[in-house]
Structure formats: structure tokens, C-alpha cells
Amino acid sequence: MFFGHALLLATALCLLLSGCQEAKSSPPIHPVVKTMRISLDMGAANRSYPGVIVARHETQESFRVGGRIEKRSVDVGDHVREGQILATLDEKDLRLSMESAQAERNAAVSNKDQAITEERRYATLLSKNVVSQSEYDLKHLSAEEARARLEKADRSLKLATSQLGYARLVSSNDGVVTKVSAEAGQVVSQGQSVVTVARKGALEVLVDIPERNIQDIKEKPAETSLWSNSDVRYRATLREISPSADPATRTYAVRYALPDADSSVRLGMTATLHLSEPASLQTARIPASAMFNQGKGPGIWSVDPQSGELKFRSVTVDRYSERDAFVHGQLANGDIIVTSGVQKLDEGMRVRLADAPQGDVR
Incomplete structure (x- = not known):
């Protein structure tokens, strides 16, 4: 009985020792990582x-008089030529103003003719000593006043005629319409933008x-x-x-x-x-996923090409692009760095490159 128990114990001990021996002889596991070789470059810093x-040149075309827009002839995107009509105002009030100015001018012409006739008649009478000098002077002053009123009426008529012409908004140069700020039926003031034309x-x-x-x-x-x-x-x-x-x-x-x-x-x-x-420093363009920070500032994992051992390299970020970072620091041309999964690695760990053979530690 005792001999049987001793045999079982010896067998178990042998199995245990052989298991330990096999565990000790199993090869170490090296994680497979994605890497890239960096290239330092005195490139340009871009913003x-x-x-x-x-x-x-853009011109905000506007009417030189206020009024209600009767018609707009162009829309956004239309090509226009210099002098082309862009919009028109309701001319009724402006035409009435011009007709009123014309009537005032006609009255001023009649008044001037009468005043000049009176002046000439009194001049004749003065030469015959029929009237006094003061009476002639009054007629002369009346004639001068009539001439001045006619000149004023002429200018008022020209102004009213010009304002009637201002009811048509025309393009000041060749171009394309980029913006429309008013519609037909809208009342606009003098100088208010109606159409914007890009020259x-x-x-x-x-x-x-x-x-x-x-x-x-x-x-x-x-x-x-x-x-x-x-x-x-x-x-x-x-x-x-x-x-x-x-x-x-x-x-x-x-x-x-x-x-x-x-x-x-x-x-x-x-x-x-x-x-x-x-750029004032040589920088390397690396994927943003290759960078990490464990409390010592930004850095990357550098892989020894012979042993596959990881080493932490501190870097300084110069700028970022859409997916990459431009860095400089403890780097050299041709260094191999890990580009993904960097948070799961540790200093001194040995890794294999993703494209290396199974038996190659690199």
C-alpha cells in the first residue's frame, strides 16, 4: 500500500518538473506592430x-432719385454691358415735376419778354424827358429780375429732365450681376443699392x-x-x-x-x-496615431532594427495637417517608429515589424 502511494507521488513530481521545463524553454512572445521609416526634411511651414x-471691382448700382421700382430687368448671374438698363422706376411723379418745370419756364419767358419791352419803352420816354430816371431804373431792375427768373427756370427744367432720366438704372460697366437687393414694387430711396455688378x-x-x-x-x-x-x-x-x-x-x-x-x-x-x-528645423512628417503622451510630453516609440527593442523618443510638434503631424526632436533619418497601437507598448519591449518574417525579431 505504501509502495503504491510512493509511486504515484513520484510520477506526479516528474510530470510537474517536466511541465516547468517546457515552460522555461518556450520562446518569448513579440507583438507585431505597424512601423514606418521617417525622413527629416527642411520643408516649408504651411498655413x-x-x-x-x-x-x-464690384459696383453697387443704385438710383439717383427715390421712387417705386416698376421693373427689374436682370437677375443674379446675368451678364450685362455698359449702359444696359438694369431696372426702372415709376415715372409718373418725375414726369409731372418735369412738366411743372416746363410750365414755370414758359411763364418766365413771357415775363422776361414783357419786362424787356417795358424797359425799352421807358428808355425811349426817358430820352424825351417824359419819365424820371428813377421810374426807368425800376423798369430796368424788373427786366434784370425777369432774366434771372428765366435762368432759374431753365436750370429747374434741366434738373427735372435729368431726374426723369434717372428713373432708368443703367450699368456703369461690363460685368456680371452678383447680387440683387430690391424687387419690382419696392420703394427705394436715393442711393439705396439695387443691383451689384462685378466688373x-x-x-x-x-x-x-x-x-x-x-x-x-x-x-x-x-x-x-x-x-x-x-x-x-x-x-x-x-x-x-x-x-x-x-x-x-x-x-x-x-x-x-x-x-x-x-x-x-x-x-x-x-x-x-x-x-x-x-522651416528653421528639420522635421519629420508622421501619422498623428504614432504620437502619445504618458506624462512626459509628446513622444514616439522607436524600434531598434537589430533587436526590435522599443525606445521612447521625445518630440516637439511643429504643426499639424489633416491626419499627420510635423515633429522634430530625438530623431534621425531612417529611424523606424511605431505608427499604431502605441498606448499598449512599454519601454524595452521587443516587437516584430508587421512585414518581417515569423522568425525575425524585427
């Missing part, structure tokens, strides 16, 4: 601002730039791309900076001329202004 394509010719991109960056834009090379075709870029030249910031957004309206714009650049298109300047 982008959204904007819109506008005409360099044909130079195009510009209008952007809003924050006040903290406004001092740095004058010497920076600029390019513009369209949202509809971001692969094509057009040279942009700074033309105008607003003298004051918008009180709500604290941004400055800035206009860049587009001297190389072609037919694909149209008014109202969404555009992006790209400003660039030479």
Missing part, C-alpha cells in the same frame, strides 16, 4: 485659410486672417487652390489688408490678387489660401 473668389477682369480671393497672424503674411509666398480642384494651385499676390478687424470674429479681411487665374476660376467659388515659409 491654410478658407476663402472665396471675388471680383476686384469683368481681375479676380481675387478674399480670406479672413486672425489678428495674431496678420503681421506675418506680407513676406510669405502665397498660393490658392479651389475646392473643386485642389490639385491645381494659382499664384496669389497680396493686394489689400483691411485697416480694422471684424469686431465679432477679430479677423482681418485680406484680398489676394490671382494674376494667373484661368476660365475654371469663377466668382463665388470656395478657395483655400496657402501661405508658406522656410
Whole structure:
């Protein structure tokens, strides 16, 4: 009986020892990670601002007299020529004013003729000593007053005639209608904008730039791309900076001329202004997913190409793009860094590259 128990105990001990031996001899597990080789570059630091394509010259056409709009002849997008009628006012009141001025002029003409006739008659009588000098002087003054009233009536008639002509709003230059601010039947005042016409010719991109960056834009090379075709870029030249910031957004309206714009650049298109300047440090462009922060500042995992061991490298972020970050710091050309799953790794851990053979630690 005792011999049987001893045999069982010995067998169990052997199995236990063999299991421990197998555990000790099993190879270590190295996680598979995605990596990339970095390249340091003295690239340009880019800043982008959204904007819109506008005409360099826009005219807000308005009537020179007030009244009720009888007809509007154009709409947004219409091409117009210089002198083309854009809208007309109801002419009834203006025509009555002109007819009244004409009647006043006719009366002034009759009054002047009568006054001149009286002056000449009294001049004849004065030469024969029939009337006194003072009586003649009164007739002379009446004639001069009649002449002045006729001159005033002439000018009033010209003004009334001009105002009747102002009932037609005409385009001051060739262009395209970009905005309509009044409709038929609406009563508008003198100088109130009715139609906005963008003059044909130079195009510009209008952007809003924050006040903290406004001092740095004058010497920076600029390019513009369209949202509809971001692969094509057009040279942009700074033309105008607003003298004051918008009180709500604290941004400055800035206009860049587009001297190389072609037919694909149209008014109202969404555009992006790209400003660039030479970088002072060599930077590496890496995926944002390669960065992490464990309380020591931003950093990345660098992989030793021989042993696969991870080392923490501290970096400084220069700027961000849509998905990537431009960094500099403890980096060298050709370094291999981990690009995903960085939060699950530790210092000194050995890993395998995703594209390395199964037996290769790298």
C-alpha cells in the first residue's frame, strides 16, 4: 500500500518538473506592430485659410432719385454691358415735376419778354424827358429780375429732365450681376443699392486672417487652390489688408490678387489660401496615431532594427495637417517608429515589424 502511494507521488513530481521545463524553454512572445521609416526634411511651414473668389471691382448700382421700382430687368448671374438698363422706376411723379418745370419756364419767358419791352419803352420816354430816371431804373431792375427768373427756370427744367432720366438704372460697366437687393414694387430711396455688378477682369480671393497672424503674411509666398480642384494651385499676390478687424470674429479681411487665374476660376467659388515659409528645423512628417503622451510630453516609440527593442523618443510638434503631424526632436533619418497601437507598448519591449518574417525579431 505504501509502495503504491510512493509511486504515484513520484510520477506526479516528474510530470510537474517536466511541465516547468517546457515552460522555461518556450520562446518569448513579440507583438507585431505597424512601423514606418521617417525622413527629416527642411520643408516649408504651411498655413491654410478658407476663402472665396471675388471680383476686384464690384459696383453697387443704385438710383439717383427715390421712387417705386416698376421693373427689374436682370437677375443674379446675368451678364450685362455698359449702359444696359438694369431696372426702372415709376415715372409718373418725375414726369409731372418735369412738366411743372416746363410750365414755370414758359411763364418766365413771357415775363422776361414783357419786362424787356417795358424797359425799352421807358428808355425811349426817358430820352424825351417824359419819365424820371428813377421810374426807368425800376423798369430796368424788373427786366434784370425777369432774366434771372428765366435762368432759374431753365436750370429747374434741366434738373427735372435729368431726374426723369434717372428713373432708368443703367450699368456703369461690363460685368456680371452678383447680387440683387430690391424687387419690382419696392420703394427705394436715393442711393439705396439695387443691383451689384462685378466688373469683368481681375479676380481675387478674399480670406479672413486672425489678428495674431496678420503681421506675418506680407513676406510669405502665397498660393490658392479651389475646392473643386485642389490639385491645381494659382499664384496669389497680396493686394489689400483691411485697416480694422471684424469686431465679432477679430479677423482681418485680406484680398489676394490671382494674376494667373484661368476660365475654371469663377466668382463665388470656395478657395483655400496657402501661405508658406522656410522651416528653421528639420522635421519629420508622421501619422498623428504614432504620437502619445504618458506624462512626459509628446513622444514616439522607436524600434531598434537589430533587436526590435522599443525606445521612447521625445518630440516637439511643429504643426499639424489633416491626419499627420510635423515633429522634430530625438530623431534621425531612417529611424523606424511605431505608427499604431502605441498606448499598449512599454519601454524595452521587443516587437516584430508587421512585414518581417515569423522568425525575425524585427
